[in-house]
Amino acid sequence: MKRQAGLTLIELMVALALTAVLGILLAALVHGWLTVRERLAEQQNEPGVLEFCLALERRFDSPVLRQVYEQRLPLATRWLDWQAQNQQLLWVAAAAWPQAEGGSRLQRQRLRFEPREQRVLLETSADLYAADKPRWVVRERLERVSEMSILYFQGGSWLAWPSDQPAHPGRGVRLHLQRDGAPYVCTFVLPWGRS
Incomplete structure (x- = not known):
């Protein structure tokens, strides 16, 4: 009997087929990895719910009961003013340092929902005594x-904000929040409620 020294044609074809399958699997794996990397890079440029809620928490940490004016008329003095018709929550808070648009440590805060654009905005204004409408600056946005x-x-319970708001x-x-079909809840303890 003679010993075979090389590969048969069938063995060579099987080796080429396995190499091709491994190449296709490797290409699919690299493509999937690049797609995930691109999505992660996009998400890093856009703030998530956690970052938005942390920014909002900093605004709720220092509320101030202060009279504000619009068109030289005093507005109702409330710790938090929920305006259901405009889907916005207004309050005054002390900023960590004076901002450039007025230099005041006390600033109006506004959390506003825009259903048509599907976004929530956190805005500030240093104008407590607006002769016209205050100029709002967007600080954070959630798309x-x-x-x-x-x-x-x-x-002892969570209540929907009524039209006749409590003073406190x-x-x-x-x-x-409902974002991308998923529900999110952010809870904030107000400073005067902490023990």
Whole structure:
């Protein structure tokens, strides 16, 4: 019997087929990895719900009961002013340092939901005594939000914000969001409610 020294044609074809399959699998793996990397890079440029809620928490840490004016008329003095018709929450807070647009440590804060654009905006204005309408500066934005609601904690339970608002909003505020079809809840303990 003679010993075979090389590869048969069938063995060579099987080796080439396995090499081709491994190449296709490797190409699919690299393509998937690059796609995930691109998505992660896009998400890093756009703030997520956690970053937005942390920025909002810093604004809720220092509320101030202060009279504000619009068109030289005094507005109702409330710790937090929920305006359901405009889907916005207004309050005054002390900033960490004076901002460039007025130099005041006390600034108006506005959390506003725009359902048509599907976004929530966190805005500030250093103009407490606006002769016309205050000039708002967008500090944070959260895109792709389809729903937003705000609750407040009083008497041991979370309540929807009524039209006849209490003078004091209680111990906390809760923000419910629907973003990309997923529900999110951010809860904030107000400083005067902490023990």
